[in-house]
Amino acid sequence: MRKSKARLSQPAAPALHLHGRPVLRVLGTEITLLESVRKRAEADLGITLCFENLDFISAQRKAAAQPTAYDVYDQCFHNLDIVWFWRAIQSIDLKRIARWSEVSDLTKTGRIHPGAAIGHGDAPVTKLYTQPNRSLGSAPSGHISMLPAVHNLDSFAYNTEIVNGHLEPSASWGALFDDRWAGRVALVDEPAIGVFDAALAAQARGEVRFDDIGNMSTTEIDHLMGILSERKRAGYFCGFWKTALESADMMLTGQAVIQSMWSPGVSALRRRGFPVRETVPQEGYRAWHGGMCLSAHLSGRTLDIAYDYLNWWLDGWVGAVMARQGYYMSVSERVRLHLSPAEWNYWYEGEPAAQDLPGPDGETTISKGETRSGGAYRQRASRIAVWNTTMDEHNYLVRRWAELVGSAPKTSAVAASI
CATH class of the missing domain: 3.40.190.10 (Periplasmic binding protein-like II)
Structure with a gap:
């Protein structure tokens, strides 16, 4: 089994081919389970990915009732209560998340900056960290319930x-x-x-x-x-x-x-x-924050592969795909490396589009001169009701x-x- 220490100094490496090509099953929704994402992750990680795309309620129900039917649960923080209560998912060891230090304060503290509104309801930080009594809370610990990823x-x-x-x-x-x-x-x-x-x-x-x-x-x-x-x-x-x-x-x-x-x-x-x-x-x-959980049944080689997949999500490329459909990522500076200056300035900085911009499928979605509703990311994330x-x-x-x-x-x- 690979040592977790290596993960702290380098991006996720392809899963080991110990017994043929590894398979990882991901349960989630249309928000992130895109075909382009599946193909790129397979190529980068050397695995076979099986995406099961359901609506929010159906995905949550299956995640809670059938934890052996998936390996990674890709959903939102507000869907955590039931799956956590039923012990369907296991906590994520932060020692095995290479870019945890780069994750946004919006997730870790509930605010994009100290003066921003935290908003009512399930701010991700309230369910982020696993506590000694196995409850979920905002007190930092070495383990989390869900890896923060896409949000809007x-x-x-x-x-x-x-x-x-x-x-x-x-x-x-x-x-x-x-x-x-x-x-x-x-x-x-x-x-x-x-x-x-x-x-x-x-x-x-x-x-x-x-x-x-x-x-x-x-x-x-x-x-x-x-x-x-x-x-x-x-x-x-x-x-x-x-x-x-x-x-x-x-x-x-x-x-x-x-x-x-x-x-x-x-x-x-x-x-x-x-x-x-x-x-x-x-x-x-009205804000939301998505991420990925590890199924409770995972162990050994399959657990290693799942951690590879989680770390891959924080490398930046997939965050650029999400940006092109209007979503933000918890590691924005990584995303910036995979967007053109015109894309970054439009999606994250709230500036007028310097040229026509593509959507996640490559077709033009934003016309030159358009400005994103609400302005820059920091400005929008400061106004959560x-x-x-x-x-x-x-x-x-x-x-x-x-x-x-x-x-x-x-x-x-x-x-x-x-």
Whole structure:
């Protein structure tokens, strides 16, 4: 077995071919499980990668209930509670993460700089370090629950040909509940995400007040769901989507003119020349942070291979791919080495694009002269209102959310017992 000391002085090396070509199974979502990423990692590490791409809830359920069905769980910090509770994942030894010292303060402390807002809810630092009693917390230790990787500051987007003139780029979240757009508003169908877009909108319009928007009581959840249910009965929402491409399709067909939206959906629309704009919410962004966990069953050679894969994610190349679809990485200076100056200045510095810029597939996504909504990374990351969060009353929220969207509750026996 290879010694972990070597990992501290050099980037991840290809996995050893002790018994044929190693295979690593990664469970995750569309956010990071891209075909270009799989091919490059296979070439760089000398392994075979099997990606299983599911929606957020399905991935979380499988990760908790079937830990032997995957080797690496690629998800978000707000999805950690259930998998950690069920001992489905093991802690990550920081001695085996070569570039840990380069990981951003946004992850390690909750703030991009000391004066920035930490935001309500599940800031990654609150679940980052494993504690002596095996709980998760912010007190630094030698082990972490998830390797911090991709993250972003989300808002909502709109069709500028229809909404333009009625909405400023720095609009309030309350615009999502503006009756002028009745029947053409969509939300993301994930209770630990979509509920916060709705909550920020309702709160901005004075329709509800939360003691802590990141950890609502059942009474507050009921109040919010009552507001949303009334709007749904009146035909206010045109739908609820699960993937970025679904959200893009809703815009393209004219079904939605203003909605929750993720960066890949916006990029897909821009490639089609669709008039879409992301907002810079007055109240701040809804933030999220993704990363990778190690399955509890890993040991020996397969565990070594998994560590190689985690370290590869911090080498920079894949961070550049993520940047081209609007996402940030926890090791931004490594990413910078793999972006052109024009790309870095647009995506991270908030400057006008000096030339047409490609998306992750190589097609032009950003036209010369465009400026990223919200400006530079440091500026955007300083304005976090709330993080995607699994609240104390998550199971209750899931049931109420399922009632809202008109489907059966998706809590499994795993989730329901927490």
